[in-house]
Amino acid sequence: MCGIVALLSNEPVNQRLYDALLLLQHRGQDAAGIATLDGLHFHIHKAMGLVTDVFRTRNMRDLTGNMGIGHVRYPTQGCASSNQESQPFYVNAPYGIMFAHNGNLTNAAELTQELYEMDHRHINTTSDSEVLLNVLANEISRVTVNKRLNAECAFAAVREVHKRVQGSYAVVALFAGKGLLAFRDPHGIRPICFGSNTTESGAKEWMVSSESVTMIGMGFKVERDLAPGEALWIDLEGNATTCQCAEHPESNPCAFEYVYFARPDSTIDGINVYGARLRLGEYLAETVKEKLDLSEIDVVMPIPDSSRPCAQELAARLNLSYREGFIKNRYVGRTFIMPGQAIRKKSVRQKLNAMPVEFEGKNVLLVDDSIVRGTTMTEIVRMARESGAKKVFVASSAPRVMYPNVYGIDMPTKAELICGDGKSAEEVAKVIGADAVVFQTLDGLKNALHDMNPSITRFDCSCFDGEYVTGTVTEEYLARIGGANAKPAKKADDEDEGEAEQPVS
Numbered sequence: 001m002c003g004i005v006a007l008l009s010n011e012p013v014n015q016r017l018y019d020a021l022l023l024l025q026h027r028g029q030d031a032a033g034i035a036t037l038d039g040l041h042f043h044i045h046k047a048m049g050l051v052t053d054v055f056r057t058r059n060m061r062d063l064t065g066n067m068g069i070g071h072v073r074y075p076t077q078g079c080a081s082s083n084q085e086s087q088p089f090y091v092n093a094p095y096g097i098m099f100a101h102n103g104n105l106t107n108a109a110e111l112t113q114e115l116y117e118m119d120h121r122h123i124n125t126t127s128d129s130e131v132l133l134n135v136l137a138n139e140i141s142r143v144t145v146n147k148r149l150n151a152e153c154a155f156a157a158v159r160e161v162h163k164r165v166q167g168s169y170a171v172v173a174l175f176a177g178k179g180l181l182a183f184r185d186p187h188g189i190r191p192i193c194f195g196s197n198t199t200e201s202g203a204k205e206w207m208v209s210s211e212s213v214t215m216i217g218m219g220f221k222v223e224r225d226l227a228p229g230e231a232l233w234i235d236l237e238g239n240a241t242t243c244q245c246a247e248h249p250e251s252n253p254c255a256f257e258y259v260y261f262a263r264p265d266s267t268i269d270g271i272n273v274y275g276a277r278l279r280l281g282e283y284l285a286e287t288v289k290e291k292l293d294l295s296e297i298d299v300v301m302p303i304p305d306s307s308r309p310c311a312q313e314l315a316a317r318l319n320l321s322y323r324e325g326f327i328k329n330r331y332v333g334r335t336f337i338m339p340g341q342a343i344r345k346k347s348v349r350q351k352l353n354a355m356p357v358e359f360e361g362k363n364v365l366l367v368d369d370s371i372v373r374g375t376t377m378t379e380i381v382r383m384a385r386e387s388g389a390k391k392v393f394v395a396s397s398a399p400r401v402m403y404p405n406v407y408g409i410d411m412p413t414k415a416e417l418i419c420g421d422g423k424s425a426e427e428v429a430k431v432i433g434a435d436a437v438v439f440q441t442l443d444g445l446k447n448a449l450h451d452m453n454p455s456i457t458r459f460d461c462s463c464f465d466g467e468y469v470t471g472t473v474t475e476e477y478l479a480r481i482g483g484a485n486a487k488p489a490k491k492a493d494d495e496d497e498g499e500a501e502q503p504v505s
């Protein structure tokens with residue numbers, strides 16, 4: 001999952017893009033970048049690291065201009081530890097395009113070859129986002145032969161992109177001297193929304209972002225989500241036009257956004273994420289009631305951060321007491337999206353600390369939003385026992401994660417998933433050392449989300465049920481990415497660290 005943002009204004013945008021990226025930091029911790037457009041000149045700064053580490057005062061000063069885009073990266077393809085694969089990406093023709101992508105293409109290898117042989121375009125990284133940028137650039141070139149780039153041309157190009165590209169994509173692309181294009185894949189797997197604001201001088205400014213929290217946090221009015229397959233063009237005068245570009249759009253938003261990825265204070269496709277997590281707690285409470293003897297449970301505890309709303313609702317429904325037994329170190333980021341198992345494992349202990357006073361002599365029910373590789377829960381159960389818990393039960397607000405995700409969450413192989421070999425809840429309990437484990441049912445997940453927005457009839461639940469909504473994912477593809485991703489990534493420490501300056505706050 002990455003975070004993308006674009007801002008078009010009549011005032012400088014550098015500081016506000018930085019602020020927006022801070023609000024999207026939970027979507028990607030590996031790299032960050034901002035590109036601004038000043039007249040016909042792009043300025044860009046991007047590097048590995050958190051937003052606060054990447055941007056120094058001198059970088060910010062260089063990012064002049066009243067429009068720009070930003071990106072925080074959580075890699076799914078290509079090299080995880082490369083400055084060159086951090087975004088935004090740039091191509092100089094046609095016009096000069098600065099580009100940021102959230103999602104994952106499932107035909108990037110075929111497209112790379114096709115781009116080289118048919119379109120004579122060279123891809124110089126292993127990032128699927130560079131591939132998508134070049135497909136877009138190629139289609140823009142084709143539709144603008146003897147024409148000036150405008151909304152109509154941009155939409156025609158997006159139609160062609162939909163035909164060639166498979167997978168998930170939410171994109172912002174800034175064209176030098178022309179305007180901003182944003183678009184979403186025909187299944188609407190990854191989120192993207194847009195909003196506006198009227199400045200003190202009366203001018204209208206626009207923001208496009210992965211999540212509504214950036215707009216709310218920065219005083220913009222959320223207009224709406226881009227619909228699946230829809231594109232938005234905003235010209236340099238600030239005139240915005242939208243167009244449905246897909247032949248058969250379908251709304252299949254990613255269920256994992258609601259379970260874990262997105263911020264609870266965002267609303268995606270009409271579903272408030274916090275509300276969805278409470279609802280998941282209601283359904284999970286029903287399953288816990290069926291599977292466990294409630295009289296045995298003394299206390300319900302969340303695993304900070306993401307499981308809190310679910311755990312609170314579950315405790316309330318079951319009339320059980322709710323306590324915080326784990327204290328989170330606020331300076332350690334999200335462990336699931338860290339690169340590499342060793343760092344993830346070490347970080348769980350650094351991030352969470354158990355308070356014996358809440359555990360001694362008690363039977364505890366620990367609630368997490370998901371158990372994916374089992375890294376967190378294995379450590380957590382051990383810590384609960386070390387702190388004096390008698391019995392340790394575990395509940396997950398997501399069903400068993402059994403299949404690779406190919407749409408933007410970095411879990412490409414079954415082998416790395418604790419339930420990838422089809423383990424039952426009892427078998428998982430043995431592996432993580434719990435007395436019992438209860439998973440949300442698949443229907444519980446689907447119903448909870450559907451209740452929140454009945455107009456959406458199918459969510460992308462592929463990592464839970466193995467059904468890939470784009471219909472283009474083959475066994476051969478899954479085998480290929482499993483192999484490719486098994487390659488050890490280059491260590492982040494190998495990169496140039498640059499000179500230290502004061503971060504901008």
Ligand SMILES: O=P(O)(O)OC[C@H]1O[C@H](OP(=O)(O)OP(=O)(O)O)[C@H](O)[C@@H]1O
Pocket residue numbers: 260303304305306307333334335336337368369370371372373374375376377
């Ligand atoms: O089974 P695993 O592979 O360990 O993955 C699942 C865990 O990872 C996430 O936490 P994370 O620390 O990333 O973020 P959070 O603070 O938002 O809960 C998620 O909330 C689970 O706790």
Ligand SMILES: NC(=O)CC[C@H](N)C(=O)O
Pocket residue numbers: 001002073074075076077078085101102103104105127128129408409
């Ligand atoms: N999670 C994402 O959206 C990743 C974007 C892109 N596939 C990359 O690996 O950089």
Ligand SMILES: [Mg+2]
Pocket residue numbers: 303304305306307368369376
């Ligand atoms: Mg967690």
